[in-house]
Amino acid sequence: MDFLFNINAQFYIAAYLVGGIPFGLLLARFFAGVNVKESGSKSIGATNVLRVVKESNPALAKKLGAATLLLDALKGIAVLLAAMFAGMPESTLWGVAVLAVIGHCFSPYLWFEGGKGIATGMGVLMVMLPLETLVGIVVWAVMAKTLKISSISSLTGVIALLVASFFIHPEMAHAPVVIITIILFYKHIPNIVRLVKGEEKAVV
Template identity: 40%
Template sequence: LINDKLMALLVLILDLFKGMFAVFLSKLFGLDYSLQWMVAIASILGHCYSPFLNFNGGKGVSTIMGSVVLLIPIESLIGLTVWFFVGKVLKISSLASILGVGTATVLIFFVPYMHIPDSVNILKEVGTQTPMVLIFIFTLIKHAGNIFNLLTGKEKKVL
């Protein structure tokens, strides 16, 4: 009934919205920005180490991007664009994921200093890039095997 690519797309979208929903609720309840970042990190860790899956799960990239798109929208949307194009052109999911999250992480050091309205750029409110840097380090750790395979030319094309 549903082919593999369609199923993968459905899972990707659901994982993305899982992260978005958690952060959306934290915003809805008026939590401060630091707590919103904690909610984002909790949703990512919950995805990667689900108690319902014997503390196993995915690598968290879709949940990461869903979580942070409501916190750092400009950086996240650019990161998602990089992820999409790298995935489409090179067809290597792990590389696309690492570069997408990495791009968003690098941008957090520049976007706050651009003339963007504070309503879009909440990093001025948080005052630190630490949560996103930690999320990127976590992404690298979760992709350690993929990074080794990329460096040795053994990473499979999957997209």
């Protein structure tokens, strides 16, 4: 158990545990009295919070969706900034970033189920790769405005960010970004299947 006294391990554990906090589930249950794990896509992310709460309270749905998006992004950012303040090396920071995303997608509080990871992923990548993340957000915004399908917009933005990282920072080790991308695509497999079948619904 000596590894628990290692500061790197402490930040890794914190990243996973904080990343796993299901803000969407908590907000929807507390303020709207609904369980997003039992409705819609059964995801704990902002899109499903918006979709499920909208059925009973459209005005509240927008607020809770926005709050979920913000909190899911901030939870990864918070641990990263703490690690930076503690003087952790870049390798540790990348470990924290990846584990925050893993925590959200495979939450220890939800029997290792969780959300799709887009907000948390974009949050940590905004800290680590701000220019690339800005590219991803712009692509996401354009796709969301034109197609209005959350999964396509999100995944296109992620791909744009990954590709941009090879151009803007060709010298860096891209493995952490690739790992995060793979996790996000893995969590979107049901959406990808629905897209192929033409069953994926737009968010209106």
